[in-house]
Amino acid sequence: MKIQHLKILNFRNYERLELNFSPSYNIIYGKNGAGKTNLIESIYVLALTKSFRGTVDKILLMNNKDVSRIDGEIMDTYLTHYRIVLKGSSKKVKVDQNNVLKLSDYISRICIVLFNPDDLRFIKDSPSVRRNAINLEISQINNIYLKNLNQYNKLLKQRNMYLKSIYINANTSHDYLQVLTEKLIDLGEKIYVSRKKYIDLLNEGIADYYYKICGIANLHLEYISDYKDFDKEKIMKKYRDNLNRDVMLGKTTFGIHHDDLRFKMNDLNIKDFGSEGQQKNAIIAYKLALLDLFKSIRNDYPILILDDLFSELDREKINNILHLIHPGIQTFITTTEIENIEKNILDTSKLFYIEDGVVREELK
Numbered sequence: 001m002k003i004q005h006l007k008i009l010n011f012r013n014y015e016r017l018e019l020n021f022s023p024s025y026n027i028i029y030g031k032n033g034a035g036k037t038n039l040i041e042s043i044y045v046l047a048l049t050k051s052f053r054g055t056v057d058k059i060l061l062m063n064n065k066d067v068s069r070i071d072g073e074i075m076d077t078y079l080t081h082y083r084i085v086l087k088g089s090s091k092k093v094k095v096d097q098n099n100v101l102k103l104s105d106y107i108s109r110i111c112i113v114l115f116n117p118d119d120l121r122f123i124k125d126s127p128s129v130r131r132n133a134i135n136l137e138i139s140q141i142n143n144i145y146l147k148n149l150n151q152y153n154k155l156l157k158q159r160n161m162y163l164k165s166i167y168i169n170a171n172t173s174h175d176y177l178q179v180l181t182e183k184l185i186d187l188g189e190k191i192y193v194s195r196k197k198y199i200d201l202l203n204e205g206i207a208d209y210y211y212k213i214c215g216i217a218n219l220h221l222e223y224i225s226d227y228k229d230f231d232k233e234k235i236m237k238k239y240r241d242n243l244n245r246d247v248m249l250g251k252t253t254f255g256i257h258h259d260d261l262r263f264k265m266n267d268l269n270i271k272d273f274g275s276e277g278q279q280k281n282a283i284i285a286y287k288l289a290l291l292d293l294f295k296s297i298r299n300d301y302p303i304l305i306l307d308d309l310f311s312e313l314d315r316e317k318i319n320n321i322l323h324l325i326h327p328g329i330q331t332f333i334t335t336t337e338i339e340n341i342e343k344n345i346l347d348t349s350k351l352f353y354i355e356d357g358v359v360r361e362e363l364k
Helices: 036-048 117-124 127-141 143-168 175-203 206-214 232-241 243-249 276-298 315-324
Strands: 002-011 014-020 025-029 067-075 079-087 090-095 098-100 112-115 219-224 260-265 303-307 331-335 349-355 358-362
Touching (some): 036 067, 036 079, 036 112, 036 331, 117 127, 127 276, 175 232, 206 219, 206 315, 276 315
Parallel strands (some): 025 349, 112 303
Antiparallel strands (some): 002 067, 349 358
């Protein structure tokens, strides 16, 4: 999967921009604040309809502009034109000029793997950060998963609202609550199975990549779930046992919405016992294993974005990592200094220099 052509209108600091990319390395460089991350962010938004920076959609629009548009031509099995239009808080997407009414029918079409300095949050922050990341990654390779997840979240919201109504009126019938709970369990099982399969597949490669990066081969992922060793009767009993607590709190305290993922080394959680260097290496190994997982399921590699890696890792380690990336992967690298990149990689790259929001293709 490769993006051949990108066209931007009123996105961040780009009023109009049109670029053609290399199918291998694309190196985007310039001073901090020039617009490097804005450019690769536009590719990410085109693929996943939202920013990796966690900003609201209206912030993506250029100042004093009402509409932003991103167009991209993506070569997968065949060349396809994608478009996303942002207007205020609304967004519309098209594939080959055909409107796609549901974002859930669009998101799994363009696959992106991103590494940027904020990725350490994946290990350091709360379980919700890891769940959100896993949900986004699985949704790119499994459109049904995304639909199940959306439906689960709707049912969860309905169940929580009904719990609050029971708290207000103790005579409220529990029949509807039982129906919601059974549906929640059925969807939860499907989501649990998808997550477990996903993490099992990542575990097939993550230890090997970690060894290649730092010479240690005992990294693995541990999936933490209330649905572990799924048994519907036992899980239903757990919901019944938690009912009084759920009513008091007005929320569902048991389920796959509490799932978590741990990076374990020597059976210790590296969130608590690993150094920052070990955590960075674990994230990189995770992303490299993720590339292989996409390839095994989609029969093609995703687009890879490496945002500002040289601010996080030394030159030798970065170049070692670049050599671990399959040459068939289209890779975007943002950096302030191209001198840190090995000559043989530069020689096979397309270079884009950015200064004050102006992008210039560099001749080697």
